[in-house]
Amino acid sequence: MNWDESLEPLLEIRDLGVDFRLKGGAVLHAVRGASFAIGKGETFGLVGESGSGKTTIGRAILRINEVSSGSVVFKGRKISGNIDASLDREVVQKIQMIFQDPMSSLNERAKVDYIVSEGLYNLRKGLGEAERSRLVQKVLLEVGLLPEFASRFPHEFSGGQRQRIGIARALIMEPELVVCDEPISALDVSIRAQVINLLSALQKEKGLTYLFIAHDLSVVRFITDRVAVINRGQIVELAETEELFARPLHGYTQALLSAIPIPDPRRERARVPLVYDSSTRDYSGAAPEWREVFPGHFVLADEAEEEAIRKKYI
Amino acid sequence: MSDTGSLLEVRDLVIRFSLRGRMLTAIRGASLSLAEGETLAIVGESGSGKSVLTKSFIGMLDQNGRIDSGSILFDGQDLAAFRGEEDWLPLRGKKIAMVFQDPMTSLNPLLTVGRQIREVIELHRGLSGRKAELATVEMLDKVGIVDPERRADQYPHEFSGGMRQRAVIAIAIACRPRILICDEPTTALDVTIQAQILGLIKALQRDFAFTTIYITHDLGVVANVADKVAVMYAGKIVETGTTEDIFYDARHPYTWALLSSLPQLGVKGSPLYSISGTPPSLFKEIKGDAFAPRNPHALKIDFEREPPMFTVSPTHRAATWLLDPRAPRVDPPEAIRAMREKYLGATI
Numbered sequence: 001m002n003w004d005e006s007l008e009p010l011l012e013i014r015d016l017g018v019d020f021r022l023k024g025g026a027v028l029h030a031v032r033g034a035s036f037a038i039g040k041g042e043t044f045g046l047v048g049e050s051g052s053g054k055t056t057i058g059r060a061i062l063r064i065n066e067v068s069s070g071s072v073v074f075k076g077r078k079i080s081g082n083i084d085a086s087l088d089r090e091v092v093q094k095i096q097m098i099f100q101d102p103m104s105s106l107n108e109r110a111k112v113d114y115i116v117s118e119g120l121y122n123l124r125k126g127l128g129e130a131e132r133s134r135l136v137q138k139v140l141l142e143v144g145l146l147p148e149f150a151s152r153f154p155h156e157f158s159g160g161q162r163q164r165i166g167i168a169r170a171l172i173m174e175p176e177l178v179v180c181d182e183p184i185s186a187l188d189v190s191i192r193a194q195v196i197n198l199l200s201a202l203q204k205e206k207g208l209t210y211l212f213i214a215h216d217l218s219v220v221r222f223i224t225d226r227v228a229v230i231n232r233g234q235i236v237e238l239a240e241t242e243e244l245f246a247r248p249l250h251g252y253t254q255a256l257l258s259a260i261p262i263p264d265p266r267r268e269r270a271r272v273p274l275v276y277d278s279s280t281r282d283y284s285g286a287a288p289e290w291r292e293v294f295p296g297h298f299v300l301a302d303e304a305e306e307e308a309i310r311k312k313y314i
Numbered sequence: 315m316s317d318t319g320s321l322l323e324v325r326d327l328v329i330r331f332s333l334r335g336r337m338l339t340a341i342r343g344a345s346l347s348l349a350e351g352e353t354l355a356i357v358g359e360s361g362s363g364k365s366v367l368t369k370s371f372i373g374m375l376d377q378n379g380r381i382d383s384g385s386i387l388f389d390g391q392d393l394a395a396f397r398g399e400e401d402w403l404p405l406r407g408k409k410i411a412m413v414f415q416d417p418m419t420s421l422n423p424l425l426t427v428g429r430q431i432r433e434v435i436e437l438h439r440g441l442s443g444r445k446a447e448l449a450t451v452e453m454l455d456k457v458g459i460v461d462p463e464r465r466a467d468q469y470p471h472e473f474s475g476g477m478r479q480r481a482v483i484a485i486a487i488a489c490r491p492r493i494l495i496c497d498e499p500t501t502a503l504d505v506t507i508q509a510q511i512l513g514l515i516k517a518l519q520r521d522f523a524f525t526t527i528y529i530t531h532d533l534g535v536v537a538n539v540a541d542k543v544a545v546m547y548a549g550k551i552v553e554t555g556t557t558e559d560i561f562y563d564a565r566h567p568y569t570w571a572l573l574s575s576l577p578q579l580g581v582k583g584s585p586l587y588s589i590s591g592t593p594p595s596l597f598k599e600i601k602g603d604a605f606a607p608r609n610p611h612a613l614k615i616d617f618e619r620e621p622p623m624f625t626v627s628p629t630h631r632a633a634t635w636l637l638d639p640r641a642p643r644v645d646p647p648e649a650i651r652a653m654r655e656k657y658l659g660a661t662i
Contacts, residue, residue, distance in 0.1 A: 049504040049505065050475075159360070160592070188360055188531060189531055189533075189572055189575055189576070190359060190571065190575050190589040192575070193575035193586040193587060193588035193589070194588045194589075194590075196586050197585045197588055200585065201585075215504065217505070218534075218577045218578050219577050221577065221578075222577035222578075222580050222582060222586065223577075256505065259505045259506045259509045261509075261532065261534025261538050263533035263534045263536070263561070263573070263576050263578055263579075264561060264653060264657075265537040265557045265562075267537075268537035268538045269537075269538070271538075275506075276506075
């Protein structure tokens with residue numbers, strides 16, 4: 001679905017900055033001036049290479065990474081920085097995360113039953129044992145696992161099944177926003193398709209909103225409604241997915257798209273990868289700004305670049 | 315060299331592992347042949363046996379694994395008959411070299427990159443002193459590392475991921491191998507770096523004239539580099555052919571399923587094609603076609619008798635009963651047909 005900009009977003013990132021202090025006192029600006037909004041029910045993609053800051057943004061939303069500047073707003077309320085205990089509880093419940101590597105993100109010493117319902121122990125303290133157990137069985141069925149798997153340990157499962165356990169653990173909290181951090185990149189091709197289909201089906205059924213963080217652009221193209229491209233801590237372009245793939249405007253986006261291998265030998269052999277070299281851009285005048293060049297299509301550019309883009313497409 | 319004129323000829327290879335008192339058959343009778351200078355991609359999911367198969371070419375099977383039967387003919391020798399390290403030493407790393415997925419685990423963090431390349435050059439090419447030093451710097455230059463003299467004195471942690479993989483490639487080809495095995499060489503790298511590394515391996519292959527075997531699950535990489543493809547499932551090669559045969563004219567339902575489950579072939583908003591279930595356990599004896607329980611086109615015979623390799627064309631073979639003249643006609647899935655039509659349309 002495409003989100004109507006006039007509606008209030010579910011999640012909004014405003015001019016977000018995240019800094020890390022390194023050994024020796026130097027400061028790493030992992031994320032700089034990032035802004036985007038995600039509508040309810042939308043699948044929003046955040047794409048970039050390793051070290052680009054995409055996971056840091058996801059973690060800042062979940063309040064794992066502290067925000068250095070700007071803010072994160074969830075359902076109209078600021079959830080970054082100091083917030084009161086009841087809002088914190090709400091965030092913990094309503095925003096969940098699915099991790100990349102199902103082999104390392106599950107507690108090896110705990111049974112599936114505990115792994116899936118750990119969040120409930122903390123958040124719904126009055127919950128009776130029978131009810132908790134019922135919820136675990138229900139959610140296991142929803143993610144395509146058998147209820148009796150609850151009594152087993154993670155090592156008894158394949159990668160795809162473990163990722164389903166990771167999804168069940170998020171779902172049981174009844175979240176509204178799920179941050180999916182590379183949820184399928186560690187899985188085999190045939191299992192990937194199963195997990196993608198599961199995520200889509202759950203979204204339809206429960207009206208979930210996804211922030212889908214990934215580096216695999218073919219997957220992003222398939223499942224997201226809109227995409228933001230991040231490079232070295234800065235979001236350089238944002239557009240509806242098909243628009244972005246059809247008309248990439250930023251040099252970095254163009255290079256990134258041109259680098260995807262195509263599983264079709266004839267087209268793959270004709271593919272010419274572009275190289276993005278940021279040093280060729282002269283910003284001695286004014287720093288590039290976030291500009292809406294076409295409706296809903298934003299790019300980080302200076303005035304001359306915007307003009308060049310307009311000329312090219314008109 | 316074997317009588318068929320191929321550089322590497324694997325016949326009916328069976329490899330078993332003993333695990334906690336149980337027998338696992340990782341390779342259940344694999345055959346393939348590779349001509350000098352060719353690039354073969356072995357495609358399969360985890361557990362299909364693609365890594366085990368290639369590890370047997372350099373005598374690197376884990377302690378609990380052994381070749382049960384079959385042969386691996388290379389350069390007039392049967393590698394399957396090798397018994398100890400002394401058999402492997404003149405061959406491993408020298409005639410057949412390997413590049414692994416994660417460059418950080420194949421480099422020694424305590425030694426300079428130059429020293430690690432030099433070791434190979436001294437050991438296998440018998441150079442020493444200044445000559446070995448020059449050859450080391452030359453190798454780094456050949457793999458596209460800028461300022462090779464300075465870089466040779468640096469440690470792996472001072473290199474980026476892409477540069478580390480370049481260094482690993484330099485070590486692998488420093489002794490001019492006949493065959494270079496690349497096990498998921500770009501999986502751990504960013505997509506823009508991936509393209510550079512694949513381009514580098516291709517360029518080196520032209521310069522040094524070696525034969526390459528890729529192990530990968532990324533069909534985009536296969537489309538880029540391979541002349542020939544072998545598709546593996548549950549310890550068997552189920553289909554083999556030229557890259558065009560496999561992408562535009564696949565015959566095995568497993569190959570169909572692999573291709574169809576690619577997001578690039580999916581239609582947005584509808585579910586992606588997915589293979590239900592999981593691969594069979596290799597601890598148990600497999601009856602019939604191992605893919606049958608997951609195969610929507612499975613025939614009765616698929617559950618009873620193992621299909622032989624049927625010949626589709628001189629370059630193309632597949633192990634599926636659908637190719638038997640008595641089998642009912644089954645059309646490949648829509649997405650596969652569309653790809654073939656587009657291909658045929660472009661070549662006519």
